[in-house]
Amino acid sequence: MSDLKSxxxxxxxxxxVDDEKIAAHAVARVGSVHKDSYTVTKGGEDIFAELSGNLLxxxxxxxxxxxxxxxxxxxxxxxxxxxxxxGVFPRKTLLKRKTAGKRVDFQLIAANIDVAFxxxxxxxxxxxxxxxxxxxxxxxxxxxxxxxxxxxDLIPRNEVNEIKxxxxxxxxxxxxxxxxxxxxxxxxxxxxxxxxxLTYCLxxxxxxxxxxxxxxxIGNDQFETRSVSKIQxxxxxxxxxxxxxxxxxxAMIIDTPGMRELxxxxxxxxxxxxxxxxxxxxxxxxxxxxTHSNEKGCAILAAIKAGDLSEQRYQNYLKMKKExxxxxMSYLEKRKKDRDFGKLIKSTMKNxxx
Numbered sequence: 001m002s003d004l005k006s007x008x009x010x011x012x013x014x015x016x017v018d019d020e021k022i023a024a025h026a027v028a029r030v031g032s033v034h035k036d037s038y039t040v041t042k043g044g045e046d047i048f049a050e051l052s053g054n055l056l057x058x059x060x061x062x063x064x065x066x067x068x069x070x071x072x073x074x075x076x077x078x079x080x081x082x083x084x085x086x087g088v089f090p091r092k093t094l095l096k097r098k099t100a101g102k103r104v105d106f107q108l109i110a111a112n113i114d115v116a117f118x119x120x121x122x123x124x125x126x127x128x129x130x131x132x133x134x135x136x137x138x139x140x141x142x143x144x145x146x147x148x149x150x151x152x153d154l155i156p157r158n159e160v161n162e163i164k165x166x167x168x169x170x171x172x173x174x175x176x177x178x179x180x181x182x183x184x185x186x187x188x189x190x191x192x193x194x195x196x197x198l199t200y201c202l203x204x205x206x207x208x209x210x211x212x213x214x215x216x217x218i219g220n221d222q223f224e225t226r227s228v229s230k231i232q233x234x235x236x237x238x239x240x241x242x243x244x245x246x247x248x249x250x251a252m253i254i255d256t257p258g259m260r261e262l263x264x265x266x267x268x269x270x271x272x273x274x275x276x277x278x279x280x281x282x283x284x285x286x287x288x289x290x291t292h293s294n295e296k297g298c299a300i301l302a303a304i305k306a307g308d309l310s311e312q313r314y315q316n317y318l319k320m321k322k323e324x325x326x327x328x329m330s331y332l333e334k335r336k337k338d339r340d341f342g343k344l345i346k347s348t349m350k351n352x353x354x
Contacts, residue, residue: 003043008112008199008252013071016090025073025086030066032243038066040074040083049074049083067108068242068254069199093141110201110242110254115144119204121151128166129316132274134203135171136320140270145174146193150209152178152185170313181212191217196250203256214255217247275317
């Protein structure tokens, strides 16, 4: 149990064990996912693992399968060199997004994260609207956000301070810190945020310096990095999978691939928390059924006109709300079709057996 505690196992998980599974299997944590294979750990070395046939063929959705950071029930073989996963624990937190493109489904990013470091670089990558999307994703998951602004060596100090004020205006209760991997500005301050037995993750677009920051925290170039395109000022993917890295101070951190698309699905709580001032304003409108489009007495329109609420921020809120509602509706329709198709297949197979 002490080894499991060192990699994040707490009373929260212990109180949610499946009695039958815990009696038959050991407990482990997923360290990485590579297509159809996994690595798991009990607090020591990483061990190659596969899904049991029953788990693989009885899951209704990819979101039911293990992801990096998950706690699982597993059996170990050959002196702990190989493992079979039989089930997944309930998740305390889960980072997910809509799959890229037109496909309507979830993509799991990582599970059981305590704190998410949202990274944007202080050059051409900085974008308040994109930052709002990351905050919605993190807040929806119940994860504490910390905003890190990389490459602070590339712009003057007064511009750094100005951007920090813009960020604090949309996330006033959030820790915001600039840093530089090049001259190590504030790297020690970031390391001081990492607490023993807690799990962190790095989120941000390609090229913002996530993997380089991880190397700076570790103290060596353990993970591969690539230069940013000088023409487009865009990063090139280095991290292609998510891996749970244990640090010397007992904290754990997961690097994630850069995300060019941040589609959202069913993020009502995340929207309300990220755009709390809009929710509060809507409750003071003159009419209960106010559409916030052209009504007299609309508190939101009044705040925009007075300059107390950014028009761009409000439009981004509306865009994400509509997107979330549409994607969630489409996903539920897709799941119903998948279940109906599965029933049809089972019925056909039964008739053939007769």
